[in-house]
Amino acid sequence: MRDDKIPAFSLTEQVAALRPELEDAWHRVLDSGQYILGPEVEAFEQEVQSLLGVPAVGVANGSDALLLALQALHVGPGDEVVTTPFTFFATAGSISRLGAVPVFADVNPDTFNVDPDQALARVTPRTRAILPVHLFGLMADTLRLVEGFAGPVVEDAAQAILASQGGRWAGTVGDVGCFSLYPTKNLGAFGDGGFITSRRPELGEAVRRLRAHGATAKYYHVELGMNSRLDALQAALLRVKLRHLRAWTERRVALADRYRAGFAACGLQEAVRPQVVPAGFAAVYHQFTVRADRRDALLEWLAAHGVGATVYYPHPLHLLPAFAHLGYREGSLPAAEQLCREALSLPLYPELRFEQVDRVVDIIAAFYRGPA
Ligand SMILES: Cc1ncc(COP(=O)(O)O)c(C=O)c1O
Known part of the structure; x- marks a missing residue:
């Protein structure tokens, strides 16, 4: 490490x-x-x-x-x-x-x-x-x-x-x-x-x-x-x-593009699926969030390799105790529930370097390759 x-x-x-x-x-x-x-x-x-x-x-x-x-x-x-x-x-x-x-x-x-x-x-x-x-x-x-x-x-x-x-x-x-x-x-x-x-x-x-x-x-x-x-x-x-917000936003977009290119180059498109930005939309990447197979194990692997990834959000609102009185159940809103199990946000802030993004991608690729 x-x-x-x-x-x-x-x-x-x-x-x-x-x-x-x-x-x-x-x-x-x-x-x-x-x-x-x-x-x-x-x-x-x-x-x-x-x-x-x-x-x-x-x-x-x-x-x-x-x-x-x-x-x-x-x-x-x-x-x-x-x-x-x-x-x-x-x-x-x-x-x-x-x-x-x-x-x-x-x-x-x-x-x-x-x-x-x-x-x-x-x-x-x-x-x-x-x-x-x-x-x-x-x-x-x-x-x-x-x-x-x-x-x-x-x-x-x-x-x-x-x-x-x-x-x-x-x-x-x-x-x-x-x-x-x-x-x-x-x-x-x-x-x-x-x-x-x-x-x-x-x-x-x-x-x-x-x-x-x-x-x-x-x-x-x-x-x-x-x-x-x-x-x-x-x-x-x-x-x-x-005064710096536009430049920081451009940088966030460039970093997100770097992640996407890195995942594609490593053949990770199936295992790691970034948030999709439809035609006509421009995203500003407050987070760079992916749906990841075996998310919790990947999160531990990243932590063990010094990468700070975060789960936004582990619980869908309809299943929280604060909203229990509304009567939703597990399975009421399956897509949101699945995202809570799969979503993982990777490091992204304007001062992050491309070389650091490449390293995160390499560490993720090593996880999905499994033990050598
Ligand atoms: C989607 C969303 N809505 C509302 C809020 C609430 O903002 P604040 O923390 O400034 O009260 C936040 C931020 O924390 C948020 O991410």
Whole structure:
């Protein structure tokens, strides 16, 4: 075994490279005396708008972005929201937190995203919204959902900044886009952060109100909201990172291409099947995730060889204790359940080197070759 480990993810080199710019931003905020919302957050929102072409509203984290977007659409008790079971908990948790019912539709086994036909088939008169997730940086087929459903589509774009479908950015196709700025995300803060995007001005305004306890003026509250504000410090540091996001995204795509070429060259197409990016979609590889034969044994093998791989996600949401009351059973959503047994995310972050990708591929090839 070699002692130069390959971590699943690392920020060390990125922070070192940006250190002078980050320190400038940090000092600017320290000296400003304004630490929550204010000019830095407004500038960040403007810069996101310039990037994505739609207005943005900063909030405290991606989970709140989902909650506030759904609240802005008046999702509440008695409503149903159709979503995917193969995602992070917050997606469906936000629906339940508002007293509504998450209705899970199965995923496409190749794209790992909600199957649009199955999602549309779950629509009933009680369906208030559809909430697709752009998993691992690949957009769900949002254009098809928007065409097929008359109500609002809320995009969980937590993992998908700069991903696109049909030339349209994630977060701009549906009614609202919800983004996370968690430190490991493609655009990551130095703590929690999030934002929403919306073409509909009234929804952006509603989230602006709701993030400040439903206030329209100081101490004048027109509805129940919460405290979900973005810190000025996070916004200032994010503005530094935002300038590099396109280049980092290109690098992620190049690294993913390198993995794919490596697997093909080693004849591993059967054993290791990467997430499929359909024609017309551009993925941003928040994760490089494959379906792997004998996944758990491969995971142990990689760990033993110093490679940090990760399982996103080991449990489908419909089988978690938190959603037991919804009545799903093992076998209810077979494609998602199988993905939970097979999916494995390999190291990918912009500072990773091609040579490290090649080494991961070699280690995987050795696993499937078996004992010499
Ligand atoms: C798909 C998805 N939705 C929602 C969230 C919630 O974001 P946050 O951790 O910023 O609350 C995350 C990230 O953790 C996520 O990956």
